[in-house]
Amino acid sequence: MFGLKACLSGGLLLLGAAVTEAKYIVPGARWRDTDGNLVNAHAGSVVLDNGKFWWFGEYKVQGQEEGGGVSVYSSPDLATWTYHGLALEPVNGHPYIAPEMIIQRPKVVYSESTGQYHMWWHADNSSYGLLLQGFATADTIEGPYSFVDATAPLGNWSQDFGMFTDYKDGRTYALYSNGDRREGRDVYLTSYNKEVTGLDEVVYRFDKFDLEAPTILQTDKSYYALMSHKTGYRPNNVVAFRADRLSGPWSQPWIVAPLNTRTFNSQSGFTLRIKGNRKTTYLYLGDQWDSNSLWESRYIWLPITIDDAKKTLEVEWHDVYDLDVKSGKWQPIQGREYLAIDAKTSGNAFKQEANFASRGTIVTGIEGNDSTVTFSGIQGTGKPQWVSFYYQNTDDMGFGDQPGGSPDRIGGSWQLRRIASVVVNGNAENVETLYQRDTHKGIILSTPLQLTLEKGSRNTITVGGLFNGFHYKGADIDRIVVYPPEN
Ligand code: GLA
Numbered sequence: 001m002f003g004l005k006a007c008l009s010g011g012l013l014l015l016g017a018a019v020t021e022a023k024y025i026v027p028g029a030r031w032r033d034t035d036g037n038l039v040n041a042h043a044g045s046v047v048l049d050n051g052k053f054w055w056f057g058e059y060k061v062q063g064q065e066e067g068g069g070v071s072v073y074s075s076p077d078l079a080t081w082t083y084h085g086l087a088l089e090p091v092n093g094h095p096y097i098a099p100e101m102i103i104q105r106p107k108v109v110y111s112e113s114t115g116q117y118h119m120w121w122h123a124d125n126s127s128y129g130l131l132l133q134g135f136a137t138a139d140t141i142e143g144p145y146s147f148v149d150a151t152a153p154l155g156n157w158s159q160d161f162g163m164f165t166d167y168k169d170g171r172t173y174a175l176y177s178n179g180d181r182r183e184g185r186d187v188y189l190t191s192y193n194k195e196v197t198g199l200d201e202v203v204y205r206f207d208k209f210d211l212e213a214p215t216i217l218q219t220d221k222s223y224y225a226l227m228s229h230k231t232g233y234r235p236n237n238v239v240a241f242r243a244d245r246l247s248g249p250w251s252q253p254w255i256v257a258p259l260n261t262r263t264f265n266s267q268s269g270f271t272l273r274i275k276g277n278r279k280t281t282y283l284y285l286g287d288q289w290d291s292n293s294l295w296e297s298r299y300i301w302l303p304i305t306i307d308d309a310k311k312t313l314e315v316e317w318h319d320v321y322d323l324d325v326k327s328g329k330w331q332p333i334q335g336r337e338y339l340a341i342d343a344k345t346s347g348n349a350f351k352q353e354a355n356f357a358s359r360g361t362i363v364t365g366i367e368g369n370d371s372t373v374t375f376s377g378i379q380g381t382g383k384p385q386w387v388s389f390y391y392q393n394t395d396d397m398g399f400g401d402q403p404g405g406s407p408d409r410i411g412g413s414w415q416l417r418r419i420a421s422v423v424v425n426g427n428a429e430n431v432e433t434l435y436q437r438d439t440h441k442g443i444i445l446s447t448p449l450q451l452t453l454e455k456g457s458r459n460t461i462t463v464g465g466l467f468n469g470f471h472y473k474g475a476d477i478d479r480i481v482v483y484p485p486e487n
Pocket of ligand 1: 212
């Protein structure tokens with residue numbers, strides 16, 4: 001149904017009229033706020049309030065999983081983000097929001113009845129033993145929010161937490177997985193009371209699918225619920241269910257992205273409906289977790305294609321796209337491709353037959369700074385440009401020659417990423433780090449970097465390998481795609 005190649009080359013087609021002004025959205029890049037800091041709002045949710053988008057997420061402290069609180073950013077266009085600090089700050093000694101507690105998957109909704117903003121999240125201790133829903137309120141959307149309570153929803157357990165407001169009747173629902181124990185492993189959809197201060201009744205239970213990271217989106221005809229499997233911070237195949245009514249019957253689940261891409265290396269968590277004056281666009285807001293360094297985890301935001309007649313939904317990959325939130329229209333940006341088969345290798349790096357790669361060839365054996373691949377004749381503009389590196393990392397949950405680790409085997413450890421070095425025009429003083437997460441054997445994914453090339457067509461880009469804690473190997477390289485600058 002998908003065909004990765006078709007899907008990726010589809011990314012080069014231009015859709016519709018030119019979109020103005022908006023900055024590009026680049027899934028998986030290091031996203032920076034207007035102060036230049038990395039956006040730190042993981043497992044986030046976005047709400048539109050008075051014409052502005054507000055992104056709430058888990059603020060991850062370097063070296064820690066818990067304790068960071070909830071950060072909040074605002075944006076006029078979903079591409080430029082301004083930091084407003086912590087909306088919910090950890091409080092020392094507090095039973096639920098102390099720095100050693102889990103504050104995950106925050107969601108915010110405006111309550112007409114109380115005239116306040118209500119924040120709900122997964123509240124827990126660091127061993128995930130409490131399984132509660134936290135509740136805090138604020139008079140303004142950016143907070144600060146004051147803690148109200150942490151409760152068990154209708155006496156049940158609650159782990160990964162989602163929230164959904166029906167645009168037809170304004171009713172808000174909680175969506176939560178009830179933990180990993182055998183008595184749990186369901187996902188509940190439960191309505192809130194009118195005030196959104198507590199839960200009312202269970203509307204549906206996704207029974208024993210053992211899924212998490214749930215989110216619901218709504219079209220004029222359907223509801224779609226997206227959820228991931230449970231592999232911690234490792235990505236897997238996100239699935240979707242469809243229904244005419246929230247109370248069901250819900251369909252069988254299906255996989256939303258090309259097989260074996262593990263949802264383009266991401267976990268679900270939120271979906272955003274952008275109702276423009278020309279078009280309604282749906283975005284998948286996923287997390288590309290980096291379990292070596294959670295705070296640096298990236299965001300994979302992608303357009304969703306829905307066919308209500310066929311009852312299908314797919315998440316589409318695009319390296320770089322331009323979204324106009326006013327019209328609701330978006331278009332992929334077209335880049336220029338340079339294939340590894342035409343590039344030059346050094347040292348032990350070499351070109352190898354790979355029937356799934358561009359023109360049947362991939363460069364492998366990249367390691368350190370003496371076994372590299374160099375692309376040349378690259379056209380540049382002298383301004384910062386996005387460059388996508390298409391790679392294959394076959395570590396697959398382990399690395400063969402490490403003690404206790406081996407690809408796809410019992411007891412294998414998840415390597416998660418190789419790190420490549422990227423050097424422009426041989427300038428070894430300026431080495432960029434390119435994280436290359438596991439793909440799968442035969443699966444080529446891309447990851448972007450913003451580079452400044454010289455004006456003209458004489459640029460070179462050299463890819464080598466950097467130390468990832470185990471070795472200096474870079475992933476195999478298929479091609480690079482160079483995108484035009486934003487302005
Ligand atoms: C999954 C959940 C996250 C977090 C991690 C912890 O990824 O979806 O919210 O709890 O597990 O391992």
